[in-house]
Structure formats: C-alpha cells, structure tokens
Amino acid sequence: MPLHIDTPLLESRPLGQATGRQVWLKLDAMQPSGSFKIRGIGHACEHHARAGKRRFLSSSGGNAGIAVAYAGRRLGVPVTVVVPESTTDTAKALIRQEDAEVIVHGATWMEANAHAQSLRDDGTAFIHPFDDPLLWHGHASLVDEVVRAGQGFDAVVLSVGGGGLMCGVVEGLQRNGLGTVPVIAAETAGAASLAQSVAAGRRVELPAITSIATTLGAKMVCERAFALTREHPVESVVVTDAAALAACERFLDDHRILVEPACGAALAIAYGEPARLARFGRVLVVVCGGASAGLAQQREWAAALAA
Template identity: 35%
Template sequence: MHTLVYDDITTAADRVAGHVRPVALAGPTEPGGVHLALELMQHTGSFKARGAQNFLLAHREAGTLPDAGVTIASGGNAGLACAWAAARQGVPATVFLPATAPRVKVARLREYGADVRLVGTEYAEALAACEEFASETGALASHAYDHPLIAAGAGTLLDEIRRQVPGLDTVVVSVGGGGLFAGVATAARHHGIRTVAVEPENCRALDAAVRAGRPVDVTVDSVAADSLGARRASATAVRAAQQEGVDSVLVPDTAIVRARQTLWDDRRLAVEHAAATALAAVARPGADVPDTAYRPAPGETVCVVLCGANTDPTDLVAP
C-alpha cells in the first residue's frame, strides 16, 4: 500500500490549482485564538472536491479514465464531489448511497447528472454494491476516503490555511473514514503543526483503530453519521494518527448540535453536523464544551476546519 507523504500533497496542489476554490478564513477577534477555515464554501459544498479533482485528473493524465466513467459509494459529500468532477471531465458518474442519505444530497447529485443508486442503510452496504458495479461494468472505482489520491487532494487544504495564518500551531479536523485527517495530518507534520482529530462518541472508527493498533469495524450512531459514519477508518489515517503531533478527541452529539447552532447564531454559517463536530471539540472562553475537549494553551493559534455545508438548515433555530 502506498504510504502518503508530503510530496503527494504538493503534487496534488499543482494538479488541482485552478480547479478548486482556495479556502477562505474567518479570523478570531483576539490575538492567536481560533480561526475558522470555511471549506464549506468549496465547490459542491465540502472539501471532498479537492480529492475528487485530484483523483480524476491524475487518471486523465495517465490515460486510465474509462469511457464507463467513475463510480463511488458515499454518505453524500464524496459522491457530490465525484459527480461534479466527472461532469468536468465529460464522463458519467454512478453514485451509490445508503437509503438514509439526506434528501438534499440526493437531489444535488441528480442535478450534477449522476446516476444515483440507494442501497441499504449504511455506507458499507453502498460500498459493496459499488464494488460489484465496478467489476461488472469496468467503471473506475473511486473511494470516499481510502485512496492516496483522495487523501492527498484533501491535504492541499493545510498549506492554504498555513499561508493565511502565520504562526499556525494547531489544526482541528473532524474524522469519518479519515481522508481529510490523513491528508491534513501528513502536511501538518511536515510543518511541525499539531493535528487534532475529532469524532462523535458513537462514530469513533479512528479512535477504535488506534486503540486496537489496526483498522477495526465499529457501530455507527450519531447525528453526524451522514458524513462521519464510516464503519472503519483507513489504514492511512490510522498510521497518521499513530505519529507524534496528533491528538484525538471524542464529542457527544449534544455538543455537536450546540456548536452547529452557535455557528448559525454568531456567524450565520449553516454547516452540516460533521463540520460542527470539529468546533465542538475546542474549548473556548465562556463556551460549554465536553470535559474531553482540546484546550489551547495561552497564545496558541488554532484553525478549525468547517468541512461542509450540505445540510437542511430548517432545524436551525433563529435567536
């Protein structure tokens, strides 16, 4: 298996330049403090556009992009990014989702021209159907997170943040299967920046894998499961989590819901629960956060990645 290295990320950055939106940052009101990386403003509404572009452009360069197009299993965001990138390359996309996927994501997929297939109730079931489809049709099988090109594309985010936040000490990312985390942690380690990996208490594939010393299956039950509901973390993510300079935090659903509402109340940002998961892990002055939260040292400069906005905002309560 390919070991993800920083050179993979710089190669990806060169490849996707001009194809993805540079991340926008929202700064803190005090020196140091907590910055927000607004990756929810990325094409297709999440960071997944970076990995999808890197994956398809790399196959286009290598001449390995088949006429049958590309197929992927997804909780929603990776499928959206894959369908969007495939449309840019003029090839069809067949996307497998659990039947429980949010309707807003299914509708967007169809707008991108994807052939949408709803299978089972968990990501793992959709993945099995996707793999069968790829073997039968010859379609190129992409992955929501467990592929070096996908993780490297996601990792391009870190250098963009670092250029805008001088003296960055720590980056905080939510984790599902671990593609974003693996890419960001690889780039962060190259620059001596700490990575905080955040999972819902009941979607803890990475935490369980680190404890076991290898990827293991976990149960999935969280308000953020539509994006963070991977049953198993990637081996690449587990290796990244076992390196120095990585902290792991688990947060309850109540904290995730509260952080999501706070982003709406304070900044009018409507984010999905996966994005709020990262913010829920950071202790801020006056905020009600879990005892397990990451507590920045005085003067520590932190950036929280708000990874996506593909959500139904009707449950956000106006203050």
C-alpha cells in the same frame, strides 16, 4: 485550473473569546460542492480522466458523492454514486442535480461500498470517498493555502469520518515543514471508529453507526489514518451529537454559515472544550462543510435528539 477553489481563511473572534486563543477558520464549506471533499476527489477525477476512464463510480453517505458528481459534470464524465439508506433526501437530490445517477443500497456505507465495487469495469474509475493517496494529496492543498497566506498555527482541529481529511492534512503539514504540529481529531459518539481504534491499539470496526452525523459514518477508519496516530501527534476526541449540533447552531449565529454535525464535531471542541486547546496559542479549525445541511435538516436532527 483545479476543480476546487482557494477558500477563505478568517480569524474567528467568537471562537477566540470562547477558547481564550487565536482561532483561524479554513472555510471549506465554501467549496463549490459544499465541502472539502472536492479537493482530493477533484484531483483524483482529473487524474483518471487523463488516463482515459469513461465513467466515475463512487460510494458515499453524501459529501463525497456530491463532489464526484460535481467533478464528473465539470469534466464531462458520467457518474454513478451508490449511497446507503441513511443518506438524506437532500444529499441524493444534490447528487442528481449534478446529472449523476444515484443507486440506494444497504443500511450502511460499507454495504453501499460493497455494491459499488460489484459495478466496476475496465472503463470505470472507482473514486473512494476517503481511502486513496490521490485524495490525500489533493486534501493537502488546504494546508498549502494556509501556509501561502503566511498564517502560522500551533494545532489543527478537524473532524474524522473515514480519515481522508486527516491523512491529507498531515501530508500537507509534512510537506510544508510542519510535521510536529498536532492534529486534534474530532468524532461524534456513535461514529467514533478512530477513537475506539486508538483505545484498542488496532483498527476497530463499529457494529453500527448510531450518530446523527451520518457523513462521519465509516464503521472503520482507513489503515493510513490509524497508522498516523502512531506516526504523528494526533489527539482523538469524542463529542456528543448534542454538542455537535449545538456547535452548528452557534456557528451559524456567529458566522452566518450553516454546516452539518460532522463538521460541528470539530467546532464543538472549540466551543465546548477550550481546555483541550489551552496549550496552543494559535489554532486552525477546518470548517469542512456539509452540502446537505439545510435548515429543515437541522430541525430534523434536533427533533431526533429531543426524541
């Protein structure tokens, strides 16, 4: 059995009324690790465990680290996760809750990742949070499930950080004969490395992550994600932190599910920019989750924006 679960696929009447379209939600916030990350990370960890690796090592701003820690505990493999200083206390506690070691290093994920690379040895499998074909293959299972359920859709709305989810979704679309279905890729201002790369015609490294959506905080998207903007119909959209957080709050009211602003970026398109979906009849929104999005954290984000 895989380490991820088949998540619910629900029609959203509130979002349908907001957009004037039929909106379906793939609720990966319901994964056992709290986000879609366990799909690809679970697949990668199982692969490396079969190959005899004795430790998993990862770098993460939160959700990926939680997924690696969960996978390691389930597989009986020790885990070390290097997180940047921006990682929330809740995320660090959730990683430790899975019996993993947490090392805090650097102001950004890229600095944490460089330190993690220095800790590698022959018995260790490094689990990248987004840039690995093993991950993309696992994330593609999200589309497989929607297709198996028999639900058609004309577009996919999702959030982009480092680009792993987008890579996986496009792989899933292609292997299910849906290679022309557009992907609407949402980012928050201050973490919009994909949008800036598309505008520049080359991959751009952001000078810093200034968005509250720190789990979107890869200063540069992976090479494959950028390549897909030229190989697949991808529309890059940037929303404000305020719009992403407001979407999280509306989604909690509408569906009784609490997600983080990184996920709220995708929801903000459906709630606040219905014109972007006007040409589609049926829209699939990936509710990617966010394990550290507690009520106290939501209040902190709101206070930060108000300040």
